[in-house]
Amino acid sequence: MKILVTGGAGFIGSCFIKHLLQTKPEYCITNIDALSYCGNRLNLTEVENNPNYKFVHGNICDSNLVKDLVNETDYIVNFAAESHVDNSIYHPERFVETNIQGTLNLLQAAKNSNIKKFIQISADEVYGSIEKGFADENSPLLPNSPYSASKASADMLVRAYSKTYGLPACITRCSNNFGPNQYPEKLIPFFIYKLLKKEKVTLYGTGLNIRDWLYVRDHCLAIDLVLEKGKIGEIYNISGHNQRTNLEITRYILKKMNLDESYIEYVEDRPGHDFRYSVSDSKIRNELGWKPLYEFESAIDSTIEWYLNHPDWLKI
Ligand SMILES: NC(=O)c1ccc[n+]([C@@H]2O[C@H](COP(=O)([O-])OP(=O)(O)OC[C@H]3O[C@@H](n4cnc5c(N)ncnc54)[C@H](O)[C@@H]3O)[C@@H](O)[C@H]2O)c1
Numbered sequence: 001m002k003i004l005v006t007g008g009a010g011f012i013g014s015c016f017i018k019h020l021l022q023t024k025p026e027y028c029i030t031n032i033d034a035l036s037y038c039g040n041r042l043n044l045t046e047v048e049n050n051p052n053y054k055f056v057h058g059n060i061c062d063s064n065l066v067k068d069l070v071n072e073t074d075y076i077v078n079f080a081a082e083s084h085v086d087n088s089i090y091h092p093e094r095f096v097e098t099n100i101q102g103t104l105n106l107l108q109a110a111k112n113s114n115i116k117k118f119i120q121i122s123a124d125e126v127y128g129s130i131e132k133g134f135a136d137e138n139s140p141l142l143p144n145s146p147y148s149a150s151k152a153s154a155d156m157l158v159r160a161y162s163k164t165y166g167l168p169a170c171i172t173r174c175s176n177n178f179g180p181n182q183y184p185e186k187l188i189p190f191f192i193y194k195l196l197k198k199e200k201v202t203l204y205g206t207g208l209n210i211r212d213w214l215y216v217r218d219h220c221l222a223i224d225l226v227l228e229k230g231k232i233g234e235i236y237n238i239s240g241h242n243q244r245t246n247l248e249i250t251r252y253i254l255k256k257m258n259l260d261e262s263y264i265e266y267v268e269d270r271p272g273h274d275f276r277y278s279v280s281d282s283k284i285r286n287e288l289g290w291k292p293l294y295e296f297e298s299a300i301d302s303t304i305e306w307y308l309n310h311p312d313w314l315k316i
Pocket residue numbers: 006007008009010011012013032033034035036037038039040058059060061078079080081082083098102121122123124151173174175176177178182183
């Protein structure tokens with residue numbers, strides 16, 4: 001079984017590749033990654049010499065390269081993306097290029113090949129801010145940042161290729177991931193990096209914005225399940241049901257590092273900042289039998305531990 005993984009040198013993609021190579025010896029994986037500032041081949045050192053793994057340094061916007069790679073594969077899992085909301089506010093064009101144009105290139109190549117399944121890795125952010133209750137897979141897409149707008153646009157293209165050309169595709173929409181190997185621009189690794197230098201961490205607004213957290217390996221197990229059993233044309237939300245305010249997560253990190261709240265600085269809110277993300281994932285739980293295996297507190301403890309034991313990672 002041949003799988004083309006895009007963006008596999010990043011945080012989640014590298015975890016997914018390692019998971020597949022550890023558990024599915026019948027899979028041959030090609031990883032195309034542009035090695036942008038957040039892609040790191042060191043995330044994959046342990047599988048670099050695995051005969052079932054091949055790395056291609058390339059861009060999903062390169063249509064000739066994409067065409068060649070797609071022609072040689074059975075499955076595509078598209079992780080490649082610009083993924084940092086703050087960057088999207090200042091450089092939205094980069095998000096349009098990779099997240100929309102890059103996905104379109106993959107879809108176009110897939111439409112003209114014999115792909116068995118195309119999985120688009122999307123995010124809960126496409127539903128926008130959910131003040132109360134949960135968004136399910138039929139909820140409207142109401143993105144509020146250029147990042148989430150680019151992800152929602154890509155989802156729409158995947159849907160259109162499925163409906164118009166019969167492309168066998170699934171979309172997954174997961175909540176915030178945490179775990180080792182996340183680029184230190186995102187809340188948990190970034191705050192640990194600052195606190196190790198005894199610098200203050202900055203919280204937007206009141207710090208009361210709510211995110212739903214899931215351990216990265218649980219996300220990868222869900223994607224694996226969608227790859228094997230996901231129904232063609234379907235969307236699957238994935239969530240940890242661990243809703244925490246950014247302030248709660250910050251306090252947790254401070255406590256683990258034996259620091260007090262004087263290390264928090266509140267700054268002007270991010271424009272268009274979504275207050276709360278919240279998805280219902282009963283579909284993937286009921287129809288595919290997925291549920292998280294990792295308990296939130298122990299997974300976040302081991303994640304914080306990992307960063308404290310890998311200070312070099314935080315300096316990249
Ligand atoms: N991190 C989260 O909490 C989260 C939650 C839900 C969904 N997602 C989605 O999961 C996917 C992966 O997220 P992540 O956190 O691992 O991101 P990441 O930023 O760590 O990794 C992205 C990877 O894509 C590569 N890349 C960027 N542009 C590329 C291009 N044009 N061509 C080829 N490769 C390119 C980068 O080099 C990097 O290795 C993204 O699509 C993101 O939207 C992330």
